[in-house]
C-alpha cells in the first residue's frame with residue numbers, strides 16, 4: 001500500500017503509543033491528525049516528529065458523538081477525507097478488585113475505551129464505505145486476550161474492543177475497508193509509566209526495572225503500518241505472552257465436549273447467543 005499523502009487520524013495521538021503510530025506513518029510519508037482530549041499532549045508528540053511532517057492537531061473527546069462530528073467536519077474541510085483511522089485513545093482502570101470499583105469508574109473506562117471506538121467507527125466508516133477504501137486500527141491490549149485479577153474493568157473494555165473489531169471487520173470487508181486490532185504489551189507511555197508508581201511495583205528498583213522493560217512505541221507504530229499494508233486482523237507486538245494466550249484458549253477449547261442435551265444437533269454458530 002502507498003502511504004504517501006494518505007491522511008491518518010489517530011485518537012489519543014498525544015499518548016505514547018499514538019505518538020509511535022504517528023512517527024511510523026510519517027516515515028512512510030503519510031499526513032497526520034493527532035486528536036486528543038488534551039491538546040498539550042498532542043503538541044508534545046507532534047514536536048518529536050521531523051520538521052517536514054504534515055501534522056494537524058485536533059481537540060477531540062472520543063466519548064462524545066458531537067465531538068466526533070465536529071472533528072470530522074473540520075478535518076474533511078481542511079484536509080480531505082480520512083484514509084486510516086486509529087482508535088487508540090484509552091485509559092487504565094487502576095489495579096483494584098472489581099467489587100471495589102465504583103459505577104462511575106466502570107462507566108468512565110467503558111465510555112473512553114469502548115464507546116470511543118464505536119463513536120470513531122460510526123463517524124468515519126460511512127465515508128470509507130462510500131469511497132470503497134480505508135482502514136481502521138483499534139487498540140485493544142494483551143489484557144484483551146489474557147485478563148488478570150485486579151484489572152477486570154480494563155480487561156472487559158479491551159475484550160469488547162476485540163469483539164467489536166472482529167465483527168466490524170466482517171461487515172466492512174465487502175466494501176474494501178480493512179480492520180485490525182492492536183494488542184500491545186508493556187510499552188513506554190504516560191499510562192504505563194504512571195502505573196509503575198502504583199502497586200504493580202513493590203519498590204523504586206522494581207519500578208525502574210519495569211520501565212526499562214517497556215517497548216519503544218515507535219516499533220508498535222511500525223508493526224501497525226505493516227499490518228495495515230497486509231490487512232492483517234491482529235497485531236501482536238509482544239510474543240512473550242503467547243504461552244498465556246495458548247493456555248487460556250486450550251482451556252476454552254477443552255470445554256467443548258458433548259452437547260449438554262443428549263442427541264442435540266447444532267444449528268448455525270453465527271446465531272449462537
Ligand SMILES: NC(=O)c1ccc[n+]([C@@H]2O[C@H](COP(=O)([O-])OP(=O)(O)OC[C@H]3O[C@@H](n4cnc5c(N)ncnc54)[C@H](O)[C@@H]3O)[C@@H](O)[C@H]2O)c1
Nearest residue numbers: 012014015016017037061062089090141186187189190191
Ligand atoms: N502503554 C501500554 O503498555 C499499553 C498496553 C496495552 C494497551 N495500551 C493501550 O494503548 C492505547 C494508548 O495508550 P498509551 O499507553 O499510549 O497511554 P497514554 O496515556 O500515553 O495516551 C493516551 C492518550 O489518550 C488521551 N485520551 C484520554 N481520554 C481521551 C478522550 N476521552 N478523548 C480523546 N483522547 C483521550 C490522553 O490524553 C492521552 O494523550 C490505550 O488504548 C491503552 O489502553 C497501552
